[in-house]
Amino acid sequence: MKRLTTRFLMACAAIGAATGVLLLPANFVAAAISAAVPLVYAAMVGIWLIGPVVALAVLRRPGAALLTMLIAGIINIPTPAGPSAIITNLMVGVAMELGFLLTLYRIWKPWLFYVTALVFETFYAISAYTFFNIDDMTPAVQGVFFVLMGVSAIVFTWLGLVIAGRLEATGVARGITPGRRPVAPPAL
């Protein structure tokens, strides 16, 4: 509790509120799209990864993804996902946190973000199997479903890292992460 400074908590609240606002329409769109074209839903699941990726990459502290997604879930109560959005979001937050927990929060390289996102998305795809009855679909559709989820995880993790890099360049997170110097803005 001591390590959770108020400044860190409020930074998580800020990123979490932004993530929540981003996920508000995403929840409605996901509800509509998963009903009509499940494959497109597979392509957009990565949106849920942007928030935790930005939080972890900018704040680089244990618990950043978890807190951010908890707050994004609270913002998302009035959507079709309802308060179960909190549970969904916490699941994503915990999953993104796990990769960094396993490396004891010492590695913050991009590859770890991609690996964690891909591992989580694989598990999620398997759990979505029963929900969407995917094992009743043709093998080709099943394959595309998996590939789309993987691609979407990579694309949105990349996007999150780009946003995080540019945010770092503005210098707002200076001092939240102990012992880190500001870096040059990344080229895009």
Added chain:
Amino acid sequence: MSLFSLRSYNPVVKVLAPVPAMVVSIGSRDLLTPAIFAAVALVMLLAFGRLSGRPLLGVLLGPIALVAVMTVSFGVWTDPAKVDDTSALFTLGPFTLWSGALETGLATGLRVTSVMLLALLAGLTTDGPDLVRSMITHLRMPYRIGYAGFAAIRFVPRFRSDLEVIRLAHRVRGVDGGRGVVPAGRRWAGYAVPLLAGAIRHGDRVSLAMEARGFGAHRTRTERRQVPLRARDAVLAAWLISLCYLVPYLSGVIR
């Protein structure tokens, strides 16, 4: 508040108690189990939700539309090899719609709808700050984390005015990029960074202001508004959990 209004029940109970029922409903493979779950949740919402206006319309029409659309769309995606022993409804070129495929789609639609309705039991009858208060009191969430949640709820309207300022600033400086989907996407991506940077700066100022007033100095914090946890919440939880046994049993009896 009245015993017959879902709004008077504890938010944490309303969020957590339907979860076992959702799991049972997701795991089911027949038509009846999710249908009964959806019907029970719908009746509870209509009878005790005190809904009006758009939410009421959404609850009445949304599930029907969702089930209809999913029946067709998932029916189309279903592997024909698994259902070609059922009767063919119509053939369009190389594509044949089997009645078994429609049944699979209907089951999927009912499952998704039942989970959504069970989530809406809390979603339509709870407001955010009360849920946070209840999480602090009854789930023993550290109050400092809870207050980050309160602050985030306050951030949202601020974002709207910030976004407007950033949009105008970009327009004044001629950051346009032209018309079309790709430039529009780039434009929105360009709003994200200043918006987030502004939000984090605002968060810094808020945290300074809070600490200057002694926020976090003590281990506990009293609340002006109490969210109660009463006997009625235990009844609601018991009812929702007993559904996990009642509904599969009932669907077995009817079939």
